[in-house]
Amino acid sequence: xxxxxxxxxxxxxxxxxxxxxxxxxxxxxxxxxxxxxxxxxxxxxxxxxxxxxxxxxxxxxxxxxxxxxxxxxxxxxxxxxxxxxxxxxxxxxxxxxxxxxxxxxxxxxxxxxxxxxxxxxxxxxxxxxxxxxxxxxxxxxxxxxxxxxxxxxxxxxxxxxxxxxxxxxxxxxxxxxxxxxxxxxxxxxxxxxxxxxxxxxxxxxxxxxxxxxxxxxxxxxxxxxxxxxxxxxxxxxxxxxxxxxxxxxxxxxxxxxxxxxxxxxxxxxxxxxxxxxxxxxxxxxxxxxxxxxxxxxxxxxxxxxxxxxxxxxxxxxxxxxxxxxxxxxxxxxxxxxxxxxxxxxxxxxxxxxxxxxxxxxxxxxxxx
Amino acid sequence: xxxxxxxxxxxxxxxxxxxxxxxxxxxxxxxxxxxxxxxxxxxxxxxxxxxxxxxxxxxxxxxxxxxxxxxxxxxxxxxxxxxxxxxxxxxxxxxxxxxxxxxxxxxxxxxxxxxxxxxxxxxxxxxxxxxxxxxxxxxxxxxxxxxxxxx
Numbered sequence: 110x111x112x113x114x115x116x117x118x119x120x121x122x123x124x125x126x127x128x129x130x131x132x133x134x135x136x137x138x139x140x141x142x143x144x145x146x147x148x149x150x151x152x153x154x155x156x157x158x159x160x161x162x163x164x165x166x167x168x169x170x171x172x173x174x175x176x177x178x179x180x181x182x183x184x185x186x187x188x189x190x191x192x193x194x195x196x197x198x199x200x201x202x203x204x205x206x207x208x209x210x211x212x213x214x215x216x217x218x219x220x221x222x223x224x225x226x227x228x229x230x231x232x233x234x235x236x237x238x239x240x241x242x243x244x245x246x247x248x249x250x251x252x253x254x255x256x257x258x259x260x261x262x263x264x265x266x267x268x269x270x271x272x273x274x275x276x277x278x279x280x281x282x283x284x285x286x287x288x289x290x291x292x293x294x295x296x297x298x299x300x301x302x303x304x305x306x307x308x309x310x311x312x313x314x315x316x317x318x319x320x321x322x323x324x325x326x327x328x329x330x331x332x333x334x335x336x337x338x339x340x341x342x343x344x345x346x347x348x349x350x351x352x353x354x355x356x357x358x359x360x361x362x363x364x365x366x367x368x369x370x371x372x373x374x375x376x377x378x379x380x381x382x383x384x385x386x387x388x389x390x391x392x393x394x395x396x397x398x399x400x401x402x403x404x405x406x407x408x409x410x411x412x413x414x415x416x417x418x419x420x421x422x423x424x425x426x427x428x429x430x431x432x433x434x435x436x437x438x439x440x441x442x443x444x445x446x447x448x449x450x451x452x453x454x455x456x457x458x459x460x461x462x463x464x465x466x467x468x469x470x471x472x473x474x475x476x477x
Numbered sequence: 478x479x480x481x482x483x484x485x486x487x488x489x490x491x492x493x494x495x496x497x498x499x500x501x502x503x504x505x506x507x508x509x510x511x512x513x514x515x516x517x518x519x520x521x522x523x524x525x526x527x528x529x530x531x532x533x534x535x536x537x538x539x540x541x542x543x544x545x546x547x548x549x550x551x552x553x554x555x556x557x558x559x560x561x562x563x564x565x566x567x568x569x570x571x572x573x574x575x576x577x578x579x580x581x582x583x584x585x586x587x588x589x590x591x592x593x594x595x596x597x598x599x600x601x602x603x604x605x606x607x608x609x610x611x612x613x614x615x616x617x618x619x620x621x622x623x624x625x626x627x628x
Contacts, residue, residue: 164525192525196525197524198526201526204528211610212609212612226618227617267533280537291543302537302538306539344528344564355487355492356488356496387541
């Protein structure tokens with residue numbers, strides 16, 4: 110079925126967009142919100158848009174949020190569209206999360222561990238009571254307390270397990286060029302590099318729900334949070350004109366390493382397995398969901414029965430991108446007049462045939 | 478070809494300049510000798526780089542997502558060529574950093590540029606990192622064991 114162009118509606122569309130602009134501005138007796146305020150005070154929203162827009166730029170994400178009236182999926186869509194207008198210069202060196210300037214680092218599996226449990230700016234342990242003091246505005250901001258930073262190293266928690274050989278190695282550290290979804294369309298079976306890229310920009314709600322489904326028994330693998338890290342890492346790249354790596358700036362990342370059960374196999378002794386989550390900005394829910402689903406999708410590789418939705422690589426990767434999903438769902442709003450006309454004709458013909466057949470049957474029965 | 482010491486020095490100042498805000502760079506330049514005149518060889522231009530991570534933090538690389546970058550290359554009146562690759566979209570900052578990278582390669586004036594521009598910016602960054610580490614340390618959990626009531 111070809112699409113048929115229909116003309117008309119320009120005036121209505123212009124008026125609708127005018128109204129949208131006025132609705133976006135809201136009550137004019139109130140000050141207009143600035144993108145710098147959004148970037149600075151709605152940081153978690155900005156982080157989500159950067160992750161799902163798959164483009165790290167807090168100022169652009171803040172602009173997209175303002176333009177989309179806070180609709181974060183629409184904002185991610187705007188950011189994805191913008192990135193297609195820019196040339197790709199290079200790729201970075203893989204970021205070194207070991208060298209992160211940590212604002213938060215926790216482990217749910219070891220109480221006392223080198224580097225300690227650092228809570229950072231967390232909502233955990235808050236009472237989830239609305240704080241009406243925030244509605245009053247002009248809050249005094251008290252300076253943060255400082256403590257002497259310890260010079261202690263903060264080793265990766267999985268490295269502690271690895272010392273005893275109790276966890277699988279995190280895979281061969283190949284230097285092969287990883288697959289890139291922005292260059293090559295998704296193809297199955299998808300390898301872990303492409304799966305991780307897809308999950309890192311996947312919809313947070315989808316990752317959360319699928320991760321939750323594994324905990325509820327649909328592909329359970331007994332996860333523990335080995336470690337969560339939030340902080341700043343340097344981004345390095347090797348410009349061809351220089352031939353050596355240089356730092357180009359710093360980005361905020363959240364990393365989650367899940368430690369999961371594994372019973373072993375004929376060739377492998379029993380050992381823990383890994384699920385990995387890494388994302389732009391501060392978003393533990395996203396990183397944890399990603400790590401749970403990453404581990405679930407490794408079912409087949411680890412010799413488990415892949416029966417649950419989260420273990421179905423093709424199902425997960427085909428549906429985790431909310432830009433694609435919203436495009437296909439929301440396109441249903443666009444005119445389908447011709448499509449529907451043919452459906453109408455078909456159903457009228459079918460009904461006419463059915464009615465005629467019924468009438469014929471009734472007539473036969475009456476005669477009998 | 479640069480020796481490893483020269484490469485390390487250049488990596489050092491480029492990292493400091495990459496993490497410095499425009500206002501900070503301009504302040505330092507205002508207090509230093511005037512920058513040699515330069516011509517643009519490329520850019521400043523805005524583009525993207527693909528940021529890579531590693532599975533498990535130390536396994537095989539994967540593409541995490543892109544980030545915006547501004548790059549610029551200049552040649553200054555003294556003949557040095559400077560490069561800048563900076564996170565974000567700021568053509569003015571990229572051009573200044575490229576001009577500074579060129580000036581910092583001057584055989585005799587390099588030390589002076591390092592002292593007047595790079596050192597104060599590096600100190601400010603060190604202080605900022607120290608502050609974050611201190612704030613984080615204040616949220617580090619001190620576990621204690623409750624004394625039992627049994628005699």
